[in-house]
Amino acid sequence: MPTATRRAVLLEAGYSCSNPTCHVPLLHAHHIDYVQNGGGNGEDNLIALCPNCHAMVHNKTIPVYAVRTWKTMLIAANHAWTKETLNNLLFLDTDLAESLYLTGDGVVRFSDLIVSGLAEAEHVSWVGDASCVFTVELSCPTAFPASEMTKSAYKMKLTARGKALVQAWKKGDLKNLQNAILQEKETTEEGS
Ligand SMILES: [Zn+2]
Incomplete structure (x- = not known):
């Protein structure tokens, strides 16, 4: 396989294993559809895997549809989102x-x-005086005067669809992953 293709495939995965429950470095470029079955050497048929996951794909401990699921997420990350997303x-x-x-x-x-x-942010706010709620949560006996503290904060959580997407991604469940992504796309289109 050409060096440029190999580099592109490793870059696509951010130089870590494409298995979302693994993420170790030291990478191989794996053919999703095997060459003997007509699979090509193009980037769309290659995915970066660590040696351990690579071996598990070849001995079928990790099924091909899981690999396709991970590839779908990498493509989403590089076209719609970022690696940080x-x-x-x-x-x-x-x-x-x-x-x-x-x-x-x-x-x-x-x-x-x-x-x-x-994902969605839940707004959490409180009214405080000298004895504020956070001293309890942080088990900190010396209280900050509440006037010096932020009186509002946020909790981030996955929406039901976000949760479904992560679960499908981790399980390598391509069908549910595509459903979660597709649903998202439809919602975005309605809103525009
Ligand atoms: Zn791995």
């Missing part, structure tokens, strides 16, 4: 994200997902 999607599916309070600046980092209808 994909990382944010995975991040919002963690327990850490569920317990995190953000300022407005933090919410802006998720704007791609918000306008795509895949």
Whole structure:
């Protein structure tokens, strides 16, 4: 395979394994449709995988439709979103994200997902005096005067469709992934 093609395929994946539950570096370019079955050497038939996932695809522990699902997400990332959008999607599916309070600046980092209808920000606000709610949550006995604290914050969470998309992506479920993406596209078109 030409070096330029190989580089393009590795770049498309951001130099980490295309399996969303793996992400390790050290990459191989894998043929999605095998050469002996008529698969080509073009970028559209290649995907970056780490040696471990590559071996699992070849021994069929990872099915071909899962590989196609990951490729679909990479194409979406490079044409509609960015690599950060994909990382944010995975991040919002963690327990850490569920317990995190953000300022407005933090919410802006998720704007791609918000306008795509895949994530939403929940506004959390409170009225405080000298003993504010956050001292309890942070188990911090010395309270900041509430006047010095932000009195509003946001929690980011995936919408039902965002959740469906991440689950399909992680499971390698191409049909549900396409449904989630397609639904998003239709919504965007209606709104424009
Ligand atoms: Zn891997």
